[in-house]
Amino acid sequence: MTTWQPDLTAYNGPRYLAIADALSDDIRQQRVAPGTRLPTHRDLAFRLGVTVGTVTRAYAEAERRGLIGGEVGRGTFVRDDVRRRTEMPLDREAKVKAGEFIDLSVNFPTPRANDSLLAKALMDIAHRPGITSLLDYHHHVGLPRHRAAGAEWLGFQRYHVAPDRVIVTAGGQHAMTAALGAITEPGDVVLAESLTYPGLRRLADFLRIRLHGIHMDEEGVDPDAFEQACMTMRPKAFYCVANMHNPTGMIFSVARRRALAEIARKYGVKIVEDDVYGFLLGTRDIPPLSAFAPELGHYFTSVSKSMAPGLRVGYLAIPEGALDSFAQVVRSTTWMAAPLTAEIATDWVEDGTGMDLAEAHRIEAIARQRLARRILGNTQFCSDEASYHTWIKLPEPWTSDSFALEARMRGVGISPATIFALNRNSPNGVRLCLCAPADRHLLETALIRLAEILQDQPNSNFGIV
CATH class of the missing domain: 3.40.640.10 (Type I PLP-dependent aspartate aminotransferase-like (Major domain))
Known part of the structure; x- marks a missing residue:
């Protein structure tokens, strides 16, 4: 296990993001090598003077970015292919910073509650005795x-x-x-x-x-x-x-x-x-x-x-x-x-507001599932028609990691099977969170990019080590 201990003095914002950003920078500057075993949550929390929960969130964020992976019983490691993940070409990095990156890796619901709904709820509570x-x-x-x-x-x-x-x-x-x-x-x-x-x-x-x-x-x-x-x-x-x-x-x-x-x-x-x-x-x-x-x-x-x-x-x-x-x-x-x-x-x-919101979410999820099936065509899906997310089985020679990496390079965040796998032999698929984009136009843009990738062959320069 490494004695990696980031210097967080130059990083602003929440501490968990600072830790994840510091790890990314240390990998990019070759201070942390691929395959390195990282400190346990408790050990790093003690050395940084933060809570264990903060380190847990930091490692989860680093895993979401594709920097690290873990195996139950063995620990958390810097991914072998991490160099490619931290060395995004400048033109594509500019696209991401310009706001063209669409994240389908987080299972957020599409916003449904609005200002008037919340204002009414708070007003009703405000007029109750003994609030x-x-x-x-x-x-x-x-x-x-x-x-x-x-x-x-x-x-x-x-x-x-x-x-x-x-x-x-x-x-x-x-x-x-x-x-x-x-x-x-x-x-x-x-x-x-x-x-x-x-x-x-x-x-x-x-x-x-x-x-x-x-x-x-x-x-x-x-x-x-x-x-x-x-x-x-x-x-x-x-x-x-x-x-x-x-x-x-x-x-x-x-x-x-x-x-x-x-x-x-x-x-x-x-x-x-x-x-x-x-x-x-x-x-x-x-x-x-x-x-x-x-x-x-x-x-x-x-x-x-x-x-x-x-x-x-x-x-x-x-x-x-x-x-x-x-x-x-x-x-x-x-x-x-x-x-x-x-x-x-x-x-x-x-x-009944809760049921109304839930039903609106369900209807929106169905519409987005249909959109995904229309754009991705003959892709093998494994999800219910009302699910927030869908699982697609990848055609050979794509692997889940190489596909997720290529998607990220084209401005779409998705989750490979390795993030969810408890065992070594994970299936060859990726999860798409269809309700994360704020509107269907953004989702459609992301799905079109993924459809284009599915028509291509993996770039040998981005093979997984």
Whole structure:
């Protein structure tokens, strides 16, 4: 492991961006070589005098830029092909700086909440008696009315629980932290899809838990592979995204959900189900995987994708009688979710605004999926028609890394399979976040550029080492 320690004195702005920028500069100036193993999150945080969370965000940003990669159990390394990624030709670098770079690598929702909607919500709250109580400390699991709204929203996503089993969290990532933080200890094994949400990998590093990827097929996680892992690895939990799976955008079949729940029950494996995209199902009656084994289910969602990400409100449903351990994790991380933004989310759940916003997002996602299929033509897609993102299987001789690099050189950011892979042999595909551009014209421009790349052959000068 290297003793790399950046000098941040010349960098302004958030510290996590300063660390990522410093790493990029050190690579470009050959102070850090390809293949270098970077310090652990805790080690670098201690040496820089920042929080572990800051380093985690910095490494995630560097990974998003294609500078580093990680393998579970081995650490974080500077990518072998990183020289090419930091030596963008000047004309294309000018295009990026001129604002022509279109980022499809981040799964942001298209903005839907507007000034008047937020102004009305704040005005309604302002006229209520005792509103200053929203600025006080409250119980870690949230105010009773906010928890009831959370139960209602979870019911909208087909997971029906009583309010006393709901914890209000500071977004979906915090809900995942609370769930895994309460049910695991350092060294525990957690199973997940072989391609999984990168935030889980960062959290696993933070909690010092071990991840193991399970093979997937066209219906979801392979039950035979899941049972084999349960028998041989004695995992503590199973994390999954069964609706609009990240990164593939697929939906687990109902039969597959039932089979996985039965196996989890057989071996006592707790389920941590991330359903931040569940609202995109619309009227389709597909129960969450946790509904088939509620005594094991730790089911969460947030309003970030469905209403507005700046609210930072999530809802975690836990098994009966388990509240105290989860409340302690919330206390240790944020003390409580912000009551003021939870009040806005509660109002929007109760008056139907939340459902209206969610439906508008779903309709927009469908329109963008259709646009992608029209422009990319015969490309092999693996995503639901309402997913925010799509997964495309690349034709030979393209690899996911070389395609992502070429796309970046042409002004489009996308995510290669290696960012999501828990195992060494990742499939040859890339994720496109279709809802990230502010309007469809920008998305269309990005998709046309990608279609042009698909018609070309990889540039041998940009082969992956």
